[in-house]
Every structure is written in structure tokens, then in C-alpha cells.
Amino acid sequence: xxxxxxxxxxxxxxxxxxxxxxxxxxxxxxxxxxxxxxxxxxxxxxxxxxxxxxxxxxxxxxxxxxxxxxxxxxxxxxxxxxxxxxxxxxxxxxxxxxxxxxxxxxxxxxxxxxxxxxxxxxxxxxxxxxxxxxxxxxxxxxxxxxxxxxxxxxxxxxxxxxxxxxxxxxxxxxxxxxxxxxxxxxxxxxxxxxxxxxxxxxxxxxxxxxxxxxxxxxxxxxxxxxxxxxxxxxxxxxxxxxxxxxxxxxxxxxxxxxxxxxxxxxxxxxxxxxxxxxxxxxxxxxxxxxxxxxxxxx
Amino acid sequence: xxxxxxxxxxxxxxxxxxxxxxxxxxxxxxxxxxxxxxxxxxxxxxxxxxxxxxxxxxxxxxxxxxxxxxxxxxxxxxxxxxxxxxxxxxxxxxxxxxxxxxxxxxxxxxxxxxxxxxxxxxxxxxxxxxxxxxxxxxxxxxxxxxxxxxxxxxxxxxxxxxxxxxxxxxxxxxxxxxxxxxxxxxxxxxxxxxxxxxxxxxxxxxxxxxxxxxxxxxxxxxxxxxxxxxxxxxxxxxxxxxxxxxxxxxxxxxxxxxxxxxxx
Numbered sequence: 214x215x216x217x218x219x220x221x222x223x224x225x226x227x228x229x230x231x232x233x234x235x236x237x238x239x240x241x242x243x244x245x246x247x248x249x250x251x252x253x254x255x256x257x258x259x260x261x262x263x264x265x266x267x268x269x270x271x272x273x274x275x276x277x278x279x280x281x282x283x284x285x286x287x288x289x290x291x292x293x294x295x296x297x298x299x300x301x302x303x304x305x306x307x308x309x310x311x312x313x314x315x316x317x318x319x320x321x322x323x324x325x326x327x328x329x330x331x332x333x334x335x336x337x338x339x340x341x342x343x344x345x346x347x348x349x350x351x352x353x354x355x356x357x358x359x360x361x362x363x364x365x366x367x368x369x370x371x372x373x374x375x376x377x378x379x380x381x382x383x384x385x386x387x388x389x390x391x392x393x394x395x396x397x398x399x400x401x402x403x404x405x406x407x408x409x410x411x412x413x414x415x416x417x418x419x420x421x422x423x424x425x426x427x428x429x430x431x432x433x434x435x436x437x438x439x440x441x442x443x444x445x446x447x448x449x450x451x452x453x454x455x456x457x458x459x460x461x462x463x464x465x466x467x468x469x470x471x472x473x474x475x476x477x478x479x480x481x482x483x484x485x486x487x488x489x490x491x492x493x494x495x496x497x498x499x500x501x502x503x504x505x506x507x508x509x510x511x
Numbered sequence: 512x513x514x515x516x517x518x519x520x521x522x523x524x525x526x527x528x529x530x531x532x533x534x535x536x537x538x539x540x541x542x543x544x545x546x547x548x549x550x551x552x553x554x555x556x557x558x559x560x561x562x563x564x565x566x567x568x569x570x571x572x573x574x575x576x577x578x579x580x581x582x583x584x585x586x587x588x589x590x591x592x593x594x595x596x597x598x599x600x601x602x603x604x605x606x607x608x609x610x611x612x613x614x615x616x617x618x619x620x621x622x623x624x625x626x627x628x629x630x631x632x633x634x635x636x637x638x639x640x641x642x643x644x645x646x647x648x649x650x651x652x653x654x655x656x657x658x659x660x661x662x663x664x665x666x667x668x669x670x671x672x673x674x675x676x677x678x679x680x681x682x683x684x685x686x687x688x689x690x691x692x693x694x695x696x697x698x699x700x701x702x703x704x705x706x707x708x709x710x711x712x713x714x715x716x717x718x719x720x721x722x723x724x725x726x727x728x729x730x731x732x733x734x735x736x737x738x739x740x741x742x743x744x745x746x747x748x749x750x751x752x753x754x755x756x757x758x759x760x761x762x763x764x765x766x767x768x769x770x771x772x773x774x775x
Contacts, residue, residue, distance in 0.1 A: 268772060269771060287623065290621060290622035295616070301613040302614050315617070315621070318623060
């Protein structure tokens with residue numbers, strides 16, 4: 214069996230006495246898009262920053278490409294592309310200068326002409342003007358710079374921390390397409406997000422983290438079975454108390470003629486139940502992760 | 512090498528401005544020397560009324576100040592203060608840059624050792640200091656030749672001028688230590704504070720006159736009057752300069768390599 218691209222073994226990080234991550238153990242296989250999901254402050258970025266040796270673990274260990282993340286940091290980073298959640302670069306530089314500076318770090322192991330070609334290809338795909346100054350770019354365009362600088366050296370592993378923030382829906386679609394193409398080429402992707410839908414659409418497997426601890430690692434198909442929807446319904450008359458008590462319904466709150474609850478299960482059962490009410494408004498949406506975690510991953 | 516080139520390019524313009532400013536200050540101050548010497552008797556009688564402590568604190572030595580080297584030495588008290596601010600700002604600025612601009616993640620996720628990052632940055636800053644001193648020394652020589660109609664020891668002038676380099680070296684390393692161990696947001700506030708503290712200590716040393724306090728502040732590591740007399744440096748001056756720089760540099764490497772990179 215091939216060595217996993219990423220392996221975490223009881224990885225723990227404390228910031229002084231404050232918890233970062235606790236005893237995280239999971240692995241990411243070669244060529245998969247691995248979602249890493251959790252509410253804000255769950256420890257996603259801490260995990261990623263530890264894997265990249267930006268911060269040192271308090272205990273435990275981790276390996277990338279079978280190499281120790283601390284001892285073999287430089288060797289590992291030759292083949293890793295990283296997009297941080299917050300994108301800050303040298304403001305006075307032009308995009309072209311920054312990207313070439315970024316490429317210059319891979320001179321020893323990569324073909325610079327290939328990096329240059331890839332830089333132009335990615336900029337064209339993401340419609341990024343390389344002649345503009347970083348300080349003049351919007352947040353979305355800075356994010357594009359982050360994507361290009363993280364991918365121009367054709368890394369074997371992409372670590373993406375909340376990569377879609379700031380990108381408009383069209384760009385998000387292009388970006389997801391780009392990630393899928395990379396996967397087809399054998400690139401492994403660690404995709405951190407707090408947006409359930411984008412992880413569901415893109416990833417093969419997912420690790421769920423909460424309060425610094427791993428809640429579960431599962432395939433996306435298994436996650437889908439447990440997918441919750443937030444339902445908000447308004448009826449013409451008063452909704453009887455306990456009307457929404459039943460299978461698949463949690464956190465129901467009824468106030469007069471409106472009700473809100475989380476639903477998981479056969480959607481047809483829900484629709485039948487709703488159909489017996491004379492509705493004036495109905496909203497079915499994805500609950501935010503905080504909510505989902507509060508009610509599901511207790 | 513790419514980091515060195517990048518960092519050096521970033522500080523070059525600033526370095527040239529500092530170098531020319533230092534030279535300009537030197538010129539504006541030295542330009543009054545001929546008038547100062549022509550009226551030496553009047554000025555001497557006026558200054559003699561000052562308390563000794565005030566003269567010492569200002570760096571004035573009535574035995575030498577009416578010669579070009581003595582006057583230049585007197586000015587060096589203030590020129591090294593300016594040079595100290597430049598060097599400390601360079602040290603603070605170059606090593607806290609990514610922290611201040613919140614882009615540490617960019618540099619520190621590249622395949623390069625942290626020690627190489629530090630070395631590249633320190634080398635770029637060192638080169639900037641060397642360039643500053645070449646410009647300052649050439650300016651000083653030109654200015655002194657222009658304002659003096661009497662012969663003076665060029666060796667002594669060059670040696671006094673060179674003390675700037677050593678003092679800057681110390682402040683550069685101290686600034687780097689500040690950058691690594693304290694999260695600094697304002698480079699010049701930190702650099703000024705560092706210099707003001709040590710300049711105040713140098714005033715205390717001048718007033719107290721105790722040799723033991725000489726090594727408490729970089730501004731007193733070298734004694735220009737002694738350099739004029741001996742045309743040589745005290746070995747102890749070199750020892751303290753390189754000891755402080757070495758300790759600070761070691762602390763910078765240890766701090767940079769072992770510390771967590773703060774989140775943007």
C-alpha cells in the first residue's frame with residue numbers, strides 16, 4: 214500500500230495554556246481531495262500551520278510524503294503549494310514581480326520556464342492582471358495571486374486554507390475545476406473550509422474537527438446521508454406545538470404561525486408533513502456549520 | 512541569494528537617502544568650522560564659562576575642538592546618533608517586515624531554511640550599512656579637506672569616521688534582536704527609543720566620567736580623542752563591538768528558528 218501523502222499522529226498544539234489542536238490523527242491518501250472542515254476556531258488553520266512548520270507541535274508528530282514535517286521541512290516544501298486563508302503579500306510589488314520571486318524559490322528542483330508558463334496560464338484562467346500592484350488589488354484578486362503563487366511550481370500537494378473567500382461564483386467554479394484537473398494529474402489536495410457545500414461538491418473524504426479535536430473522518434457519500442437542512446416555515450394559522458416532533462427533526466422551535474428546525478432524512482417525508490399546513494413562506498437552506506455542529510456533532 | 516537580492520533591492524533607496532542625509536548633516540555642521548576657528552578665542556572664552564559636566568555631555572574638548580579632527584570628533588557624537596537610528600531601524604525593519612506586513616506565511620512556506628532567511632536579511636542589512644559608511648567616509652574626507660586650510664591626519668580622520676560602521680553594526684544587531692523577540696509595529700519608534708536610551712546612558716557616562724560605564728553604551732565604545740592621539744583603536748573597543756554583535760546575532764538566529772510564526 215502506498216504511503217499516505219499526509220499522516221498526523223496524535224498531533225497536539227497548545228498556545229501557552231490555550232488549546233490549539235488535541236491528539237489529531239488521520240491520513241490523506243495520494244491523489245485525493247481531502248476536506249478539512251470545522252467551525253471557526255476549531256483548529257483547522259492551526260493544523261495546517263503545524264503541517265507547514267510555521268508553528269511547532271507541542272506533542273505528536275506528522276509526516277508529509279513520508280518525511281518528518283520539522284526535520285525535512287525544506288524538502289517537503291519543494292512539492293507543497295499553500296494558499297493561506299488571509300492573503301497578504303509585499304504591497305509595493307507588482308503581481309508579476311511577486312510571482313517571479315515566488316518561483317525563484319524552486320530554482321533548484323523545478324524548471325523556471327515551466328514555472329513561468331504555468332504562471333501565465335493560471336493568471337489567464339483566473340483573469341489576473343500581472344502588471345498591477347499588489348496594494349491596488351481587491352481581496353478577491355489577492356486571493357487569485359495566492360492561488361497562482363501556490364500552484365505555479367506544480368506541487369504534488371496543495372494545502373488550501375479557506376481558498377474561496379473573496380472569489381465570485383464564476384471564479385469559484387473555475388477554481389474548483391482547476392482543483393479537479395490537478396487531482397486528475399495525481400495532485401493531492403488538503404482543502405480546509407467551513408462551507409459544507411463546497412467540501413461536499415469537491416472532496417472525496419472529509420475530516421471534521423471541532424474544539425481542536427477530530428470528530429470523524431468519513432467519505433463524502435457518508436456525510437451526505439447525514440446532511441441536515443435548516444427549514445423555516447410560516448403558515449396561515451397557528452402551528453400546533455409538537456407538530457414537528459418526529460424522525461429526522463431536531464432543534465424545532467415553534468412560535469405562533471412560524472417554525473424553524475433542522476431536518477435530516479427523506480425529504481419527501483418532510484414535504485408531506487409541510488403540505489398539510491397552509492404555508493405562506495418556506496425556506497429550506499443549508500445550516501451554517503456552527504449550527505450543524507451544535508446539534509449534530511455534540 | 513534570491514532573498515538577499517530581494518531584501519537589498521527593498522532597502523537600497525532608503526539606504527541611499529540615509530547615507531546622503533548623514534553626509535548632508537556632516538556638511539552643514541562642518542561648514543561652520545572655518546568661522547568657528549577664526550573666532551576661536553571668543554568662542555573659547557564663552558565656552559570656558561560652561562560647567563565641565565555640560566562640556567563633557569556635549570562631547571566638547573577645548574584642547575582639540577578648534578582643530579578639524581577635534582571638531583569632526585565633536586560632531587561624530589551626534590552623527591553616530593543619526594547613524595545608530597538608521598542601523599537600528601534597518602535591523603528592526605528587515606527582520607520584522609513579514610510580521611508587520613502580515614505576509615510571513617508567504618516567505619516561510621517556501622523551501623528555504625529559516626536560518627537562510629535570517630542570514631540573507633542580515634547580509635542585505637550589513638551591505639546597506641557598508642554602503643552608508645563608504646558614502647559617509649568619502650563625504651567626510653571631502654568635507655574636511657574642503658573646510659580645513661591646515662594639515663591633519665587622514666588616517667585619524669578615516670579611523671574616526673569608521674567608528675560609525677562599528678557602532679552601526681552594534682545597533683543593527685540590537686535592532687534585529689528587538690524585531691525577533693518583540694512584535695514591533697513601528698520601526699522608527701523602536702529604533703529611536705533604542706538610540707535615545709543608549710544616548711542618555713552615554714551622557715551619564717560623560718558626566719560620571721567612570722571608565723566602567725564605557726561599555727554600557729555603544730556611543731562610548733570608541734574614544735575619538737584617543738584615536739586622534741594614537742591613530743589606533745583600543746582592542747577593548749573591538750572586543751565589545753564584536754561580542755555584542757555576536758551575542759545579538761546568535762539570539763536572532765535562535766529566536767527566529769525556534770519561534771512560531773504568528774498568524775496574519
